[in-house]
Amino acid sequence: MKTNKSFLIIPLLLLIMESCGQLNEPPGNHSNFPAVSPDGQFITYFCFPTNGDKTTRGVYIMSIDGNNKKLIYPQDYGSVHGWISWSPFGRQLLIQEGIITLHNNEFKEIRSNKILDSIEDISNYTGNFTWAPDGNSLLYNIKDSIYICDTLFQHSRKLLLQGIGAYWMPDGEKLSYMRNGEIYIADTVSYKEIQITNDGNWKSAPIPSPDGTMLSYVISNI
Numbered sequence: 001m002k003t004n005k006s007f008l009i010i011p012l013l014l015l016i017m018e019s020c021g022q023l024n025e026p027p028g029n030h031s032n033f034p035a036v037s038p039d040g041q042f043i044t045y046f047c048f049p050t051n052g053d054k055t056t057r058g059v060y061i062m063s064i065d066g067n068n069k070k071l072i073y074p075q076d077y078g079s080v081h082g083w084i085s086w087s088p089f090g091r092q093l094l095i096q097e098g099i100i101t102l103h104n105n106e107f108k109e110i111r112s113n114k115i116l117d118s119i120e121d122i123s124n125y126t127g128n129f130t131w132a133p134d135g136n137s138l139l140y141n142i143k144d145s146i147y148i149c150d151t152l153f154q155h156s157r158k159l160l161l162q163g164i165g166a167y168w169m170p171d172g173e174k175l176s177y178m179r180n181g182e183i184y185i186a187d188t189v190s191y192k193e194i195q196i197t198n199d200g201n202w203k204s205a206p207i208p209s210p211d212g213t214m215l216s217y218v219i220s221n222i
Helices: 005-022
Strands: 029-036 042-049 058-063 070-074 092-095 098-103 106-112 137-142 145-150 156-162 164-168 174-179 182-187 193-195 203-208 215-219
Touching: 070 098, 070 106, 137 164, 156 174, 164 203, 174 203, 182 203
Parallel strands: none
Antiparallel strands: 029 042, 042 058, 058 070, 092 098, 098 106, 137 145, 145 156, 164 174, 174 182, 182 193, 203 215
16 A cells, blocks of 8 residues: 555644744744654654754654643753654653653653664664564664564564564564565564565555554655
8 A cells, every 4th residue: 555655744744843833932943753642642753953942852742733742851962863652552652762651741761772772883773663562572673684672672582584664563473574675574473474565666664554454655766
């Protein structure tokens, strides 16, 4: 299933930018990487102040209508990377630095991502950490290798699969990922692969629907 990138992402970003304007924030504030909570009630995103903007850089949360914006986790310049991902039960946020635990949508604590700390060359990191459907493990890429680690960032194992942009399927047993621009699905037990696309177009972000019957993705060279 082909999905228009602008249809999925741009309206949500416009909502965030509009909410900043409603709060009379100075020009130059840049917001990105929005993520909607599992219950559909809140949006989290990164805020990047520029051009002398005095807004604190970091992770923010607001209600789905763009109101009640507040800072969850301040960050130093240069520390913001990748996407924000809500845990399946909506109580934690996964960012590249680690896992933020929330209490009533307020910051409680952050668990440091020790996996990235152990990577000698961070440029080899090619994919965001994402939650397993049960919330008990995380998936990530180093170059074209796919790994699973626990949510304490203590134990990690390399899967016998090669690909980038790996993402859990809803059943928690299969993965979607890309190799050479094409999309694959594989079982994490048998490692049996199924090639989903074969049209020669370079693709990214193969994300399954909630019931796992469809995949959305972006075609880069159309």
